[in-house]
Amino acid sequence: MNEGRGLRDLRGFIFDMDGVIYRGNRVLPGAAEFVNQLRRAGVPYLFLTNNSTTPAGKVAERLVGMGIEATAPDVITSAEATAAVLAAEMPGGRALVVGEAGIREALVDAGLTLTDDHRAADVVVVGMDRQCTYARLRAAALAIRRGAQFVATNPDRSFPAEDGLVPGAGALVGAVEIATDVRARVVGKPEPEIFRYALRHLGVAAAQTAVIGDRPETDVQGGQRAGLRTIAVLTGVGTAEDFAALQPPPDWIFENLTELHRAYFDEGWHAL
Numbered sequence: 001m002n003e004g005r006g007l008r009d010l011r012g013f014i015f016d017m018d019g020v021i022y023r024g025n026r027v028l029p030g031a032a033e034f035v036n037q038l039r040r041a042g043v044p045y046l047f048l049t050n051n052s053t054t055p056a057g058k059v060a061e062r063l064v065g066m067g068i069e070a071t072a073p074d075v076i077t078s079a080e081a082t083a084a085v086l087a088a089e090m091p092g093g094r095a096l097v098v099g100e101a102g103i104r105e106a107l108v109d110a111g112l113t114l115t116d117d118h119r120a121a122d123v124v125v126v127g128m129d130r131q132c133t134y135a136r137l138r139a140a141a142l143a144i145r146r147g148a149q150f151v152a153t154n155p156d157r158s159f160p161a162e163d164g165l166v167p168g169a170g171a172l173v174g175a176v177e178i179a180t181d182v183r184a185r186v187v188g189k190p191e192p193e194i195f196r197y198a199l200r201h202l203g204v205a206a207a208q209t210a211v212i213g214d215r216p217e218t219d220v221q222g223g224q225r226a227g228l229r230t231i232a233v234l235t236g237v238g239t240a241e242d243f244a245a246l247q248p249p250p251d252w253i254f255e256n257l258t259e260l261h262r263a264y265f266d267e268g269w270h271a272l
């Protein structure tokens with residue numbers, strides 16, 4: 001499955017981060033070497049995260065702290081993708097937001113107007129919000145019942161914290177869905193919209209671009225639905241058995257980025 005042919009035809013990479021680049025605060029084997037050689041070779045790459053609370057610049061700073069070359073434009077967040085999708089569909093639209101600074105700033109930067117008035121909202125945008133109140137959920141539900149669109153940055157039900165798994169954006173999306181009987185349109189992984197947005201940024205055709213991820217449903221099946229090639233690594237959540245059981249399986253499975261680095265760059269590879 002891991003022969004170099006095909007793999008070496010790839011001309012762009014989209015990295016999941018947690019379980020691929022790092023785990024907690026520890027950078028994973030081969031991550032810095034592979035990313036930095038992609039940069040030297042002029043192969044475009046992006047980092048993709050469903051996180052809608054942390055601005056791209058902060059994510060890039062964290063990567064740089066791990067020895068990985070990254071700048072804010074190399075990082076695509078679900079907040080940025082959501083804002084771009086809405087800016088294209090409803091320029092200047094009024095958004096009622098359940099979410100933190102990351103999504104609020106992204107929407108304003110994209111030209112949307114924020115409103116707290118459920119009667120004025122064209123769209124309700126729900127993301128992770130650690131200060132979420134009943135009043136905010138109430139306004140969101142009323143706006144949707146009045147006909148506002150309902151968009152979610154990402155569907156992640158939970159995420160790991162020190163004490164265990166804690167509610168994620170998906171838990172808040174679920175609350176609004178239950179209150180309104182309306183299903184949210186989701187922009188983040190595993191839905192194709194965030195991958196399509198990343199692809200436009202990358203400027204490489206889908207068939208020549210691979211998403212590199214550790215989660216079978218999110219990264220691999222999400223990437224497949226967006227028409228991308230897929231590379232699974234075994235440094236995170238998914239096991240070799242998990243990936244082999246997928247129909248279809250990922251295009252390639254590697255132990256870690258060191259193995260991918262070897263297969264992609266070693267003999268037979270020519271600089272672009």
Ligand SMILES: [Mg+2]
Nearest residue numbers: 016018019214
């Ligand atoms: Mg991951």
